[in-house]
Amino acid sequence: MTDVVKLECHDAIAIVTVDSPPVNALSAAVRRGISESVKQAIADPEVQAIVLTCAGRTFIAGADITEFGKPPQSPGLGDVITELENSPKPIVAAIHGTALGGGLEVALGCHFRVAVKDAKLGLPEVKLGLLPGAGGTQRLPRAVGPELAVKMIVGGDPIGAAVALEHGLIDEIVEATAAGGEAFARKVLAESRPLRKLRDDDSKLQAAKADRSIFTQAVAAMTKKARGLEAPFAAADAVAAAIDLPFDEGMKKERDGFMKLVTGEQSKAQRYAFFAEREAAKVSGVPEGTKPRPVTRVAIIGAGTMGGGIAMSFANAGIPVTLIETGEEQLKRGLGVMQKNYDSTAARGGIPADAPAKRMALINGVVGLEHVKDADLIIEAVFETMAVKKEVFTAIDAYAKPGAVLASNTSYLNIDEIAQVTKRPEDVLGMHFFSPANVMKLCEIVRADKTAPDALLTAVAIARKIAKVPAVVGVCDGFVGNRMLAARGKQAEQLLFEGALPQQVDAVVTKFGMPMGPFAMGDLAGLDIGWRSRQDRGIKSEIADALCEAGRFGQKTGKGYYKYEAGSRAPLPDPEVETLINDTLNKLGLKRREVPDEEILERMMYPMINEGARILEEKIAARPSDIDVIWLYGYGWPIYRGGPMFYADSVGLKHIAERLSYYAKATNDPTLEPAPLLARLAAEDGSFATLTQRAKAA
Template identity: 50%
Template sequence: MSASVLFERRGNLALVTVNNPPVNALGQSVREGLLEAFRAAEADAQVEAVVLLCTGSTFMAGADIKEFGKPPQAPSLPEVVNAIEACAKPSVAVIHGSALGGGLEVALACHYRIARNDARVGLPEVKLGLLPGAGGTQRLPRLAGVAKALEMIVGGAPISATEAQRHGILDELFDGDLLAAGSAFAQRLLAEGRGVRRSGEQPVADAGEAAALLDAKRAEIHQRMPGLFSPLRCVAALEAAVQLPLAEGLERERELFRECLASPQRAALVHAFFAERQAGKVVGLAADTPTRAIASAAVIGGGTMGVGIALCFANAGIPVKLLEIDQTALERALQRARDTYAASVKRGSLSEADMARRLALLDGVTDYAALAEADVVVEAVFENLEVKRQVFERLDAVCKPGAILASNTSSLDLDAIAAFTARPQDVVGLHFFSPANVMRLLEVVRGAQTSDTVLATAMALGKRLKKVAVVVGVCDGFVGNRMVFQYGRESEFLLEEGATPEQVDGALRAFGMAMGPCAMRDLSGLDIGLAIRNRQRQSLPPQFPLPRVLDKLCEAGLLGQKSGAGFYRYPEGSRTPQPNPALAPLLEAASRERGIARRSLDDRYIVERCLFALVNEGAKILEEGIAQRASDIDLIYLNGYGFPAHRGGPMFHADQLGLDKVLARIREFHAEHGAWWQPAPLLERLAAEGRQFSDWEAGQ
């Protein structure tokens, strides 16, 4: 028997216990052990039922990531799952923690399933560009129906044990000891004469509605997830469950699984998965670096960003004080917080009780003295260095020794901000993205004097706030905004050269971007973009011209959504962009001023101009040590800028295209458009050596 799976006969029950910490992943030793254990149970005449459970904090939480990308080892998970279901003695899966992916597929193969009240179950394979390949697409719709199976398999999100029981996935919920609950349930089965009940032999409950449900889901995928490969294969596999006997359905599932396995999208999504794990490993920071306790927090500034950050702390169960300049501004900020939570309650994503608990953690104040005992203070005031100076001098005077002083600045020099205090070692950047209580990305900015303990604490805090925390260095715009400046600049140059906002945005949305750059500018406000642009214009030499599009629009009072029109027109009460007839003469005027003859541009050219501007700047950022590794840049763009996950991020996408090909195009753009397109030395070096961005890491 495998060391990862323990077998014990206790009376008339076989106890099969998976012991593969930390998450009981379904590696080769576990698969082999399960197969041997169920065969042993079947061969033992004294065994009448099998109880399957796991040690530690969770049931089997999916595949073993150490096996990703390696040749498969026998036995395969489908072989194990089919053997469990075929067992002639009734089996009970006892679930605690999470039963995800292959773990849930094993549980579905057991004849009965019980779970602790706080357990979760799910089939998240679609998030890695795959589909459940060990019977999940065939057995789940037979238990829960096609509608619920579509939701769980195409969406990939786990559901609670309560919901799983309601939909027939679980038979019973319990509190307390796993072994006691599992043994009692198994003995009750035997006493009541209930024997084997195979999920695969049950009919699909809502088969009559299946065709309409499947068609509707396909239409939704085409509309909301254009270009994605695995979601449509998930639907096809569920269709097989409705139309085919189990054995043929399982064969079809494996065919579709192999198609997904070979898809480039799967490689990109797996890259994104590992990038998130890698980001927590900070170059030069020892794994055992001590962290400071964060039991209370404070936020300076009650605007949209400040309130969003305060809600992040409240959502994590951390008491937080929100400071504003006066009572009127404070009440406005607190009302914004109440309104945000009320909207969540209305949507059904938050209970009234949870809203009350979180609001109770939020305390509005107008006096800096109230922040004296805060463990971390986040400044989220206007993006002006003089304003930041005033805030940090006050914080330095009132905050206790050891308090972490964080700035949410998106572009200002963190080292200059730290110098406003007598404790620069305690200053760190925490750059949240708006809306802060929704967006997952957190750029953790490491200043020149930020201590290792403060940096480690900031990363741990990011995890506690359920953020994707990525360490970046100090420069104008850090990583995300520094790169997006290049992206936005090229989109505006394209408008001056002959493209329309509809064409630019359409080309990039077709590539997979969540939003086009013109619509994104309208959302954030063109005047804000112009203010940043004017600041940059003062320091740029003449060989780095800037487009005049924003100037023209702002001069005409077209500021974006807030003024009702910008690159697009927004009818009153609507955020849906409509063509703006006032734009064409402004674009033509900008073209004339720069001496450009407008021309027709194709979509591929538009995408390459915008994306390769990102890549070239990303290469410079890597070489400067602002980002630790290319996958960190990818993670920032996947979680903060709407880059399509199935493309893996801008640097991964460039690797897949081939850096030699990317460099060749950048050199062409350099010849056409001048200094902005000077190829990054790192890109030239890697391309010459036949290497990839993924081969490079800070300090090499």
């Protein structure tokens, strides 16, 4: 036994309790403790059955992934599970909280499983670029059948206790874990139930053996959105081995797949993203002991696309919302869009049939800014101009109660300037949601010069409560994500003047793994928005301006950089655009050249990385990993590439700095010269990862 695993006997029943906060992860000490306790219980002639349970808020929630990449320590998880399975005495896993990953694999090695009604069981390794490596792909299909196993292993999402009971993953739902497990163990003894070793039970594999389509259709459904990812397909192959091969051969197939993934670049990136997300929630510069302010009521100003999406995010989390508009017509339109969104999601099976009514009941639509008076958090989501923002915040300041947090959903504007129109700048900050706000996970929390620490923590806490990933940033034009996006946009536009076509640039970017390229994204947003902004500032962009002058505003007009067939959002290359680009270049006296894809990729990615280095120098972001979180969850950066700063390290900062210097000279654009931080790290043969490690240590 060890300090993290305890053994006690209740006459004939041995209770083995894992107590390793916070989530009872399967560290070497936990594995050793389980093994020693079970051996001791087996050797005790008084013990007739064993219950494996956990203290604290959860069952074993997974492997200790900090051990990945380090020399293995004995006993291995697979060895411990084999010991459980081969026990001559019945072992019951008693589950509460979450049995995830290695935790569920341990439970599958037991002869019986019980769980409390709100327990969750799953094998989410695929989300770390892995597959279960301790028998999960072989035992789970035998427990529940290949179809559900594919959903849980290839999809990575857990199931609840009721579904687990229905499919045979657990044997009973109990009221309390340890007591329920003990009572069930006594029932097993009283009824002389045979020990069920999943490795020896192929009964639930027979249907898929007879009809392979049961398996292949389940895999197709779970992998249709897995573009570029390796782990889902490797996981599917491992489940196929459970159907096709004897248990021991299937285990070897699983182990080979796991080892290939765990040493691969994709899993390294996905594990990095896992830790980066958790690190982003840690806010620097906040005095110890600072607590967030309580938030029980939220007011949102503006029922348009962003305001409505934000309101839905709060309603989805069960938080009441007052949604405020300036007129009845705008309010009615906004509420109608939300209702339609909920109804369509329910129709697809994304939420329960009764969810739309319940969630809409939490959204109270009203007219007039005076209705902010009872809110603990007020989020402004009105038109993106400073004049309008200041007008709204002046009114909010007059009506809001003392201590309310006042947030702007601006994507570019200066929060310090907005805060100045109030008498309470310490309560003002930015909460930049991403569209569609009810879907996208990121929320940039913008800390202004006078934002109070408890106001900042309030925004971070509420973002997490509504299932967003918060990342704290400083004030600058575009903050982190949009500022870096602007650097990419500038290069995308320049490439058209040099000879590339929109479809070539977009193809390179999507092949890299982004959901869409810059020109398709422009068509989606509407090209007229940028056109009007350029006109206001007296700026020209000859190709984009020519498209708008021709009435090509993007998807809304059925043509922009691409053409769109009626009712379709699929971008189609348009010969008219190539003609328009050629005509524009001829007028400017420019000649097109062949632009290689490799150059396009470098000019799309390296200037963003360079801007990220400037952002770090200016302390707009606290850590390189925060920048990566913003791009992963706000802009669709492929998770298997870890984020732009992680990607930069994988490419090599010296190479990136050299290429940026080359492009700065080749295009006569001094802004492409490496930022001082990037240049210094490149000269030192350093990395952005070292900066993240230093920030953690601090």
